[in-house]
Amino acid sequence: MRGLRPPARAVIMLVALTLAACGGSSPPVTPTPSSSPRTPPVASATATAFAVLSARVVTQTHDLPTAIDWLPDGTMLIAEKSGQVWRLRDGQVDQVADVAQLVPELDTSGEGGLLGLAVAPGPRLFVSYSTRSGGRGFEHLARLALDGAGRVIAVQDLPPAIPRPVDTARHHHGGPVHVRAERGACFVYWIVGDGGGDGSVAQDLGRGNGKLLRFTCDGHGAGRAASWQEAVWAYGIRNSFGFDFCERAGVSGIWETENGQACCDELNFIPDPDGGDANLGWPLDRDYPRDDSGCTDVRGPGWIRAAWVSGTHVGEEVVPTGIVARPAGGLAGHLWAVSYREGALLSFTLGQGGEVAVVKQYLPHTCQVALVLGPDGLLYCSAQGRVLQIRPG
Numbered sequence: 001m002r003g004l005r006p007p008a009r010a011v012i013m014l015v016a017l018t019l020a021a022c023g024g025s026s027p028p029v030t031p032t033p034s035s036s037p038r039t040p041p042v043a044s045a046t047a048t049a050f051a052v053l054s055a056r057v058v059t060q061t062h063d064l065p066t067a068i069d070w071l072p073d074g075t076m077l078i079a080e081k082s083g084q085v086w087r088l089r090d091g092q093v094d095q096v097a098d099v100a101q102l103v104p105e106l107d108t109s110g111e112g113g114l115l116g117l118a119v120a121p122g123p124r125l126f127v128s129y130s131t132r133s134g135g136r137g138f139e140h141l142a143r144l145a146l147d148g149a150g151r152v153i154a155v156q157d158l159p160p161a162i163p164r165p166v167d168t169a170r171h172h173h174g175g176p177v178h179v180r181a182e183r184g185a186c187f188v189y190w191i192v193g194d195g196g197g198d199g200s201v202a203q204d205l206g207r208g209n210g211k212l213l214r215f216t217c218d219g220h221g222a223g224r225a226a227s228w229q230e231a232v233w234a235y236g237i238r239n240s241f242g243f244d245f246c247e248r249a250g251v252s253g254i255w256e257t258e259n260g261q262a263c264c265d266e267l268n269f270i271p272d273p274d275g276g277d278a279n280l281g282w283p284l285d286r287d288y289p290r291d292d293s294g295c296t297d298v299r300g301p302g303w304i305r306a307a308w309v310s311g312t313h314v315g316e317e318v319v320p321t322g323i324v325a326r327p328a329g330g331l332a333g334h335l336w337a338v339s340y341r342e343g344a345l346l347s348f349t350l351g352q353g354g355e356v357a358v359v360k361q362y363l364p365h366t367c368q369v370a371l372v373l374g375p376d377g378l379l380y381c382s383a384q385g386r387v388l389q390i391r392p393g
């Protein structure tokens with residue numbers, strides 16, 4: 001993540017938002033980039049209704065929460081960059097794990113640390129984290145073993161750790177983790193960043209870096225070999241802090257936020273039919289052609305074209321992190337993502353063809369990294385030292 005600049009404070013604001021369908025029910029609108037150097041492109045609104053949006057602090061935390069999920073009984077689990085995992089139940093917070101104690105090699109420098117958390121049926125808990133040992137850096141996807149009280153007693157790696165291509169790199173780690181049920185089977189998805197350097201590993205199918213990986217929940221790559229090499233779902237990824245499952249124009253798939261390079265942050269959609277062989281372009285798309293209308297995505301043979309690309313110049317990046325693509329109730333009708341740079345929520349409204357028609361920014365200085373859909377249908381985001389609930393009204 002570039003430009004680590006925490007939002008100055010949590011601000012509870014009232015905002016207006018438009019309502020439309022996630023799959024796209026609004027008429028297509030041509031995006032009109034903003035001239036502001038720190039505002040994402042904004043098009044004329046196609047509002048069909050308005051509501052009020054507000055944020056409230058759900059709980060204070062010790063560090064930066066990187067991931068939030070819920071147990072089947074409604075208990076909220078919060079993973080912090082420092083390695084601690086907390087549960088919030090009936091207003092009480094207690095610690096269920098300190099991964100830094102269980103894994104002394106945990107590397108929390110730069111963008112590293114405990115980075116992903118997802119709950120699968122069982123319940124089974126999956127996490128991702130980064131380590132450093134012997135001067136080398138690694139990315140891990142692991143399952144947490146629990147005792148009878150629900151506390152973590154061991155961290156069990158699933159695939160072998162993925163070595164970082166640049167051992168001195170402190171960024172582009174891996175990354176967000178989510179679980180999806182598919183035809184009654186459980187799959188865990190994990191994004192691993194390119195690990196720094198020239199990004200060439202993202203196009204190398206023999207390396208785990210720069211990939212979206214898909215495993216069965218027992219740790220097998222797409223039901224085949226128990227290795228990350230057999231688990232590549234998408235490649236050509238640079239540095240992602242968020243993805244979610246939804247549809248676009250009637251096709252199921254995965255929405256993903258991507259950082260950079262430079263101003264050209266991306267919102268990508270990976271159609272499920274392309275899974276296993278989806279190329280998001282990095283680093284071949286390093287040099288976007290740019291003009292006054294913004295960054296124009298280039299499309300190489302077989303690449304998936306970005307659904308949206310941010311600004312024209314360095315400084316116009318939004319640094320996207322968490323994303324929710326399937327909100328319900330008053331929040332439905334948009335994709336929601338966090339801009340780390342602004343600490344703000346971004347709403348993406350799709351046109352009938354699934355194109356990004358409207359982008360708006362809400363609640364500046366509020367959210368930083370995680371953004372998830374709660375069991376109550378509301379959004380939850382994280383910022384340094386807190387978890388917030390976002391609701392209409």
Ligand SMILES: [Ca+2]
Binds near residue numbers: 236266281282285
């Ligand atoms: Ca790309």
